[in-house]
């Protein structure tokens with residue numbers, strides 16, 4: 102964790118509420134984070150300037166592959182790949198990589214989900230229905246690598 106602090110993640114960022122803003126190029130990171138249950142906003146058409154403004158005014162941590170979003174005073178997790186960003190988030194904030202379906206947020210709109218019938222869940226904002234199936238199992242295997250590879 103200390104190593105990343107030295108690479109530019111300011112100490113106070115670690116104590117911020119863990120709400121995130123994925124920049125317009127990393128929709129896959131947003132989906133991963135929502136599946137892990139973290140409030141992560143994503144606007145595919147948001148400009149670089151608006152991303153910085155919005156993150157600052159809402160206290161969100163920027164997730165990006167764009168080095169130009171690294172600005173003094175703005176909390177940003179930067180890596181050149183999606184996998185790299187996920188590893189750095191896990192390492193910096195110590196977030197769990199277990200996918201707990203009952204805690205996941207909607208991968209489409211970031212809405213919270215409510216239980217429908219014990220097996221299916223529905224987004225309270227857009228109505229998309231989710232269930233714990235093979236696609237979730239596949240994501241669990243990928244999510245394990247974010248934790249394991251950040252520790253070697």
Ligand SMILES: [Zn+2]
Pocket residue numbers: 207208209210211212224225226227228229
């Ligand atoms: Zn939704």
